[in-house]
Amino acid sequence: MFDINRKGFASVETHAQPIVSTEFECLPSVLLNQFYAKPIEVLPVSHDQLLAVLSNNAHYRERFGLTQLPVHFPALPRAFSQSLFPKLGVVSWKDVVGMQTIPDALLNTADYSPVLECWLNAISDRMALTLHAYRCSSNTPKLYLFPNQDFRERSxxxxxxxxxxxxxxxxxxxxxxxxxxxxxxxxxxxxxxxxxxxxxxxxxxxxxxxxxxxxxxxxxxxxxxxxxxxxxxxxxxxx
CATH class of the missing domain: 3.30.470 (D-amino Acid Aminotransferase; Chain A, domain 1)
Structure with a gap:
């Protein structure tokens, strides 16, 4: 969405509220009813967890003087039988190689929190810049796990x-x-x-x-x- 530079941060800070307002659960019901799918799981993310997520992006950490922290989730006992498309608030992992989706093989487990922690510790510049909107607006995102649907053959x-x-x-x-x-x-x-x-x-x-x-x-x-x-x-x- 943006370049992680001064101009990019200025735009995010100016429009922080409109950015976070396009998160799935914030949208009007008429739009939610037209979404390709509803999330299978929705998990809250605390302020401390968001800060830990952002601290794992080197450029963001350096800009704001953060100490790198691991992201931790409590035990999440559930197994999934299909691959998932994760979104943290308004951002996906679409520009992180190999992490656009979470394969079902990684989710067939008694506790899938380590899998999510792996994803949340791998945040691109684009994701960090966009997630900065949550800090600016004093909001926290939710972690959405959508069923993965392949649109590669569709315009x-x-x-x-x-x-x-x-x-x-x-x-x-x-x-x-x-x-x-x-x-x-x-x-x-x-x-x-x-x-x-x-x-x-x-x-x-x-x-x-x-x-x-x-x-x-x-x-x-x-x-x-x-x-x-x-x-x-x-x-x-x-x-």
């Missing part, structure tokens, strides 16, 4: 939405199933959803979707703030 589309109204749609990941006429179809799909009130923190968002063959419908796979439009609003207020 992925990004909707630009302002005040709940679709402003545009583009295909940011084109695959063999892509057809240009789908763009108008997606606009009609969004318009068919129930209107929802948008808080100031969800005024400008990006909604990423894909076609789900099993449900024979478009499904939401991610929601993020549109920082470009939010920056423009800040600039207008400063004029």
């Amino acid at each position: 992925e589309y990004r909707l630009s939405v302002s005040h709940g109204e679709i402003q545009g749609v583009n295909c940011y990941c084109s695959r063999r199933d892509y057809h240009e006429e789908y763009l108008e179809e997606i606009k009609a799909w969004w318009s068919s959803l129930e209107p929802f009130e948008t808080s100031p923190n969800l005024t400008h968002i990006f909604v990423d979707i894909a076609w789900c063959k099993a449900r024979r419908a478009y499904v939401i796979i991610d929601v993020n703030p549109n920082l470009y439009l939010l920056d423009q609003e800040v600039e207008r207020r400063c004029v």
Whole structure:
């Protein structure tokens, strides 16, 4: 989402609340109902655990003078029979090689907390920068364990939405199933959803979707703030 530099931190600090407001459980129910899946497990993360997570990123640790600390979870007795897609608040491990998903072989255990601790100790620059929004807004994220779903054969589309109204749609990941006429179809799909009130923190968002063959419908796979439009609003207020 950002470069881990002074400008990146300034943007996160300015828009911390809109960033954390796109966390799964913070979204309006009309959007939650369109998600590709509900999380199988949702685990709270304390302030101390978040600080430990951030301390394991070298750039973040150096910038804020943190002492590196291991991330610890209490024993979590449960075995999973499928691979999982983990998200810590609003971030996933998509840019950490080999850690985008947690294989089911690692989860067939009487206590899966060591597996989660391994993931939480491996935080990329992008993840650390985005998670900084939680510290700025005095919030803590939750750790979501979604069932992993493979969309690699499906084109992925990004909707630009302002005040709940679709402003545009583009295909940011084109695959063999892509057809240009789908763009108008997606606009009609969004318009068919129930209107929802948008808080100031969800005024400008990006909604990423894909076609789900099993449900024979478009499904939401991610929601993020549109920082470009939010920056423009800040600039207008400063004029």
